Amino acid sequence: MRARPPAGPRSSLRLIDPRSWADKPVPERKWIVPELVPLRNVTLLSGDGALGKTLLMLQLMAAVSRGERWVGADVEPCRAFGFLCEDDADELQRRWTDIAAEMQCGLDEIGGVTLVSRAEEEDNALMSFNRVTDKGEATPLFRATEEAVLDSGARLAVFDSVHNIFTGNENSRPQVQQFVSMFRGLAVRMNGAVILAGHPSQAGLASGSGTSGSTAWNNAVRSRLYLSRPEAAGEDGGEADRDLRALSSKKSNYGPGGNEMILRWRNGVFVRELPESPLSKNARATAADAAFLACIDMALAQGRPASDAPQSPRFAPRFFRSLPPARGVREKELRAAMERLFASGAVVVGKVKGPDRHDVKAIIRGAK
Structure with missing residues (x-):
């Protein structure tokens, strides 16, 4: 008989006997955006600066709040919360006005959205790390934000951008894993989805993979999206169309990877670019x-x-x-x-x- 381990403090485990699932219905997989943004998980949206990640996320928040399609994709209607570190309130108002115009509605008709602008704040760190042990701890700012998200009833929370809220070592697997896990916990508590927007590394830009720092970023999230410009030249060597973007799924644990949408910037917003007839x-x-x-x-x-x-x-x-x-x-x-x-x-x-x-x-x- 196997000897018992010595007594001492230990964590509790939630043990599952798979036989208990017999004759039970299989839970339906749920999404905020089917096959792109899964519920109760963290999605990483990466892209070079000035491509429009913030705008694209603002459009998603407006779309879910009204239950309308987002750049041609279906969404789960819900409330939304945005923690935004790169645009001040004036810029957000300008962008929101363009979004309302595209949706053909008034600003007062986009309800259920809460925005927090942190563009003018010096410290937006949401996790602090012990330099010796790499142990991470949620900051008071994260706790206050978490409370605001849960109080708002949001099921979609966007945090823009990672380089503002993550002040650890992006090449440290333990730090990255803890940081993403903190947001996974938030996603579970809100029964919703968290999107982290960030910038890829130079290597990620050069390869077209959109990765950044440690591979832990890619491994820790269940879905990873990449916003980029399509190929700079057409088959005939023509010039780039600077208003075009490609939104591609680089990782999807719960759906097919490799999906791509071609978007066009028009009148201050992104619209789906459909193949010409x-x-x-x-x-x-x-x-x-x-x-x-x-x-x-x-x-x-x-x-x-x-x-x-x-x-x-x-x-x-x-x-x-x-x-x-x-x-x-x-x-x-x-x-x-x-x-x-x-x-x-x-x-x-x-x-x-x-x-x-x-x-x-x-x-x-x-x-x-």
Whole structure:
């Protein structure tokens, strides 16, 4: 018979006999945002600075409070709480006004949201650490915030940003684990979800993984989202669309990983960028062709002939973007238009008089 351990203080254990689940219904998995933000857990949202993490989270808080879709995704209607360290009250009001306009409602019609602005405070640490033992302890500020969250009845709590509220060593696994566990406890007590917004490391940015510091950040959370810019250039080498973002699921313990939404910044908010229909694509292509031809006429009339050589300072798709007929047309669309027009014979390379009255090669209209 195995000897009993010596007497002494020990923790109580909640023992489960799996046979007790026989004939019992399986609990339904619950989410704030299906397959992205699980209930009773912590989600980490990472992204480089100035990409719009705070705005995206403000939109989520407004969406759950009204039970409306968030950038095209379903949500669980609930109250929301935001602990925000990067935007002051004036900036939050400006953003909230844009959000209300997008939702086509008044500011007084978005209820059930509590915001705390800590942008002007010097100390926002929510956990302190013993430098010798790495033991972490919730700060009085966390306890006050926890009480406010629970009193508000919020089931979604957003904390922005990690570098403001975590003052420990981000490469220390014990410290990171304790910090995330503290918020997991809050999520359980509120029967809701906690989202921590943070910045990835340089390595995480370079690799596209969005990770930061110790791998404990990725391991401790049940869901990790990454906000980034889509690839800087299209297949044709065109320029980036600076208003586009990609929100991707880098980790999901309870759902499929790898999901991605393409978002567009418009009128102060993010909206879902849906794939263009064939009719819409054809209409844009026709408009780009017409703009390209109009730019040829304008450039020749001004004595500034355009070239089809990418290294030329007057490379047509790049040069034409500065001309009025191509306003609103992206460079990659003008590149595609040039190729279509060359293929159809609508444009050719011919000789025209340059600014110095010498013959130069340039793109001109083809024979009628």
